[in-house]
Amino acid sequence: MLNKDRWKEIIEVLSRNVFRTLATAFGVGWGIFILIILLAAGKGLENGIRADFGDIATNTMFMWSRSTTKAYKGLPKGRRYNFKLEDVQAINDKVPNLRFISPRNQLGGFGGGNNVVRGLKTGAFNVYGDYPEIIKQEPMTITQGRFINHNDIEAKRKVAIIGEGVKNELYDKGEPILGTYIKIQGVNFMVVGSYKKKNNDGDGEEGQKEIFIPFTSFSQAFNMGNNVGWMAITAKDGSSISNLKERIVNVVKENRKIHPEDKRAVGYFDLYEQFNRVESLFGALRWVAYFVGILVLLSGIIGVSNIMLIVIKERTKEIGIRRALGENPWSIKKQILMESIFLTIISGMTGIIFGAAFIYGINAVLDSVGPVDMFVNPSVGIGVVAVALMILIVSGLLAGFIPAQSAIKVRPIEALRTE
Amino acid sequence: MIEIKNLHKSYQMGKNSLHVLKGINFSVEEGELVAIMGSSGSGKSTLLNILGMLDELDEGSYTLDGVPIKNLNETKAAQYRNKFLGFIFQSFNLINYKTAAENVALPLYYQRVGRKERQEKALKYLEQVGLKEWATHLPSELSGGQKQRVAIARAMAAEPKVLLADEPTGALDSKTSYEVMDLIQKINDQGNTILLVTHEEDIAHMCKRIVHLKDGVIVEDKKVDQVRAEQYV
Numbered sequence: 001m002l003n004k005d006r007w008k009e010i011i012e013v014l015s016r017n018v019f020r021t022l023a024t025a026f027g028v029g030w031g032i033f034i035l036i037i038l039l040a041a042g043k044g045l046e047n048g049i050r051a052d053f054g055d056i057a058t059n060t061m062f063m064w065s066r067s068t069t070k071a072y073k074g075l076p077k078g079r080r081y082n083f084k085l086e087d088v089q090a091i092n093d094k095v096p097n098l099r100f101i102s103p104r105n106q107l108g109g110f111g112g113g114n115n116v117v118r119g120l121k122t123g124a125f126n127v128y129g130d131y132p133e134i135i136k137q138e139p140m141t142i143t144q145g146r147f148i149n150h151n152d153i154e155a156k157r158k159v160a161i162i163g164e165g166v167k168n169e170l171y172d173k174g175e176p177i178l179g180t181y182i183k184i185q186g187v188n189f190m191v192v193g194s195y196k197k198k199n200n201d202g203d204g205e206e207g208q209k210e211i212f213i214p215f216t217s218f219s220q221a222f223n224m225g226n227n228v229g230w231m232a233i234t235a236k237d238g239s240s241i242s243n244l245k246e247r248i249v250n251v252v253k254e255n256r257k258i259h260p261e262d263k264r265a266v267g268y269f270d271l272y273e274q275f276n277r278v279e280s281l282f283g284a285l286r287w288v289a290y291f292v293g294i295l296v297l298l299s300g301i302i303g304v305s306n307i308m309l310i311v312i313k314e315r316t317k318e319i320g321i322r323r324a325l326g327e328n329p330w331s332i333k334k335q336i337l338m339e340s341i342f343l344t345i346i347s348g349m350t351g352i353i354f355g356a357a358f359i360y361g362i363n364a365v366l367d368s369v370g371p372v373d374m375f376v377n378p379s380v381g382i383g384v385v386a387v388a389l390m391i392l393i394v395s396g397l398l399a400g401f402i403p404a405q406s407a408i409k410v411r412p413i414e415a416l417r418t419e
Numbered sequence: 420m421i422e423i424k425n426l427h428k429s430y431q432m433g434k435n436s437l438h439v440l441k442g443i444n445f446s447v448e449e450g451e452l453v454a455i456m457g458s459s460g461s462g463k464s465t466l467l468n469i470l471g472m473l474d475e476l477d478e479g480s481y482t483l484d485g486v487p488i489k490n491l492n493e494t495k496a497a498q499y500r501n502k503f504l505g506f507i508f509q510s511f512n513l514i515n516y517k518t519a520a521e522n523v524a525l526p527l528y529y530q531r532v533g534r535k536e537r538q539e540k541a542l543k544y545l546e547q548v549g550l551k552e553w554a555t556h557l558p559s560e561l562s563g564g565q566k567q568r569v570a571i572a573r574a575m576a577a578e579p580k581v582l583l584a585d586e587p588t589g590a591l592d593s594k595t596s597y598e599v600m601d602l603i604q605k606i607n608d609q610g611n612t613i614l615l616v617t618h619e620e621d622i623a624h625m626c627k628r629i630v631h632l633k634d635g636v637i638v639e640d641k642k643v644d645q646v647r648a649e650q651y652v
Binding site for chain 1: 504526
């Protein structure tokens with residue numbers, strides 16, 4: 001491989017007809033360029049959509065109670081029921097591999113009336129009773145103070161964490177919020193923190209107008225008993241919530257005396273499944289990019305193969321001389337293959353460099369015009385470059401194979417006869 | 420050195436078979452300088468190609484330096500050619516993008532001789548043919564006679580057992596031809612075995628032995644008094 005003479009010869013052969021070499025190289029470079037651009041565009045779309053999912057723990061399901069649709073154990077159909085705190089414990093005991101089970105209660109929302117008062121100001125906000133873990137399932141940035149902690153839960157403290165949107169409506173600009181009181185449906189809560197969510201989709205505004213209070217305080221203040229409105233359940237990394245949801249729902253059905261075949265009694269939303277659906281879309285996009293890119297590359301490779309055949313034709317006599325002088329046929333084959341691989345790799349790398357430069361340019365433009373919907377940071381990883389390089393080596397081999405084969409088929413005597 | 424017994428060779432030309440060599444018996448001792456003569460179509464080039472392992476024989480046997488040359492695959496043939504034979508062609512057949520020295524070093528390269536040693540040897544043989552100063556020139560910068568001398572140096576570089584020359588003077592004017600023959604004679608004087616195909620009488624008489632081929636058989640095989648080419652140079 002690292003044979004100076006061989007390399008010298010490769011350079012000599014390829015530089016003998018510079019225009020032809022460049023034209024051939026362009027074919028391969030263009031193919032790789034297209035492949036890189038397509039993959040980067042797919043990645044940009046993927047990044048954009050992922051950004052919409054944000055930091056939400058995607059391995060999560062939400063579960064809420066509905067009416068039963070089957071009579072069971074002497075209970076009528078059409079019965080309303082509530083999840084209870086025991087259900088949370090039961091799920092925890094019976095279903096493995098769960099990371100968080102957050103029972104939640106909620107006030108307001110869905111266009112509910114004004115429920116929060118501070119001095120002369122009032123507002124309608126969603127009020128959630130939550131456990132501290134919810135911040136890991138539904139990420140938010142604490143801008144001031146703190147979030148709910150377990151002491152709050154234990155002591156049933158009447159504390160509240162308010163959104164930036166709530167702050168803007170209930171407070172004057174610059175007014176300190178920590179330690180102040182707001183009245184939620186007639187009950188005073190002390191504000192101990194504020195948060196900001198970075199959702200940028202349509203619910204962004206809504207997302208900032210929420211108030212979080214400890215689950216236990218919520219239950220006590222608003223007479224919930226041990227009822228649970230709904231739950232957010234996250235599975236551990238490595239096991240998927242989609243596989244566990246059946247068991248979770250069954251635990252609840254058993255506890256709440258719901259017919260095991262009642263499919264409508266427990267409502268749930270599997271975020272992971274949605275997320276996976278999008279994931280598989282990305283997979284398909286990547287596949288299309290590879291497919292199209294490799295097809296384009298293929299035409300470049302055929303070009304290389306063609307040129308190598310012509311080169312061999314031109315060098316028939318030379319090959320004959322070399323064989324008469326005692327060059328091993330394998331050595332000739334190796335030479336042709338190396339020329340072909342060298343040509344494909346050099347031109348492919350040029351294509352990759354141009355592709356990278358192009359992507360860099362696109363990114364610069366994106367940065368300067370601000371975020372574009374569903375398209376963030378198109379890029380290709382070093383892994384893709386490695387794959388592209390592998391493709392190039394293989395295709396160089398393929399392109400050189402037929403010409404090399406025909407080169408060693410040249411019988412020295414016939415080669416020398418061509419004048 | 421060379422031992423040929425009952426050699427037959429025919430070519431398939433469409434439906435007709437062309438019988439080119441019809442039973443050649445022929446041997447060459449070490450240090451001989453043999454001219455193979457004959458009109459075109461007499462089979463002399465075919466004989467040389469078979470001797471050079473560039474072509475295969477149909478029937479008979481061929482022994483070179485005690486080694487039977489039979490059923491060689493291409494790799495083996497290449498190896499034997501490199502080890503046993505040096506070729507000199509009518510059209511020189513230098514590789515035109517390599518310098519004179521690189522051309523001479525080529526057979527050594529195929530023997531996997533180290534780079535430095537290759538260069539030294541190439542220069543040594545170029546000096547022997549009187550072209551040391553031309554070592555870095557490309558074939559296109561050399562005259563016909565110079566090219567042939569480079570080709571001779573190349574044929575010698577691998578120190579083969581036998582030199583095979585196919586009309587080495589065919590493309591040269593008579594003065595240059597004699598220069599080349601003078602060189603060939605001097606190489607022969609050093610003890611090298613040389614086989615030379617020609618159709619020129621004067622060139623043939625500069626060899627020590629003349630073999631006449633006609634219609635695929637040897638019609639005459641005689642020793643001659645060598646005419647030294649030196650006197651014409």
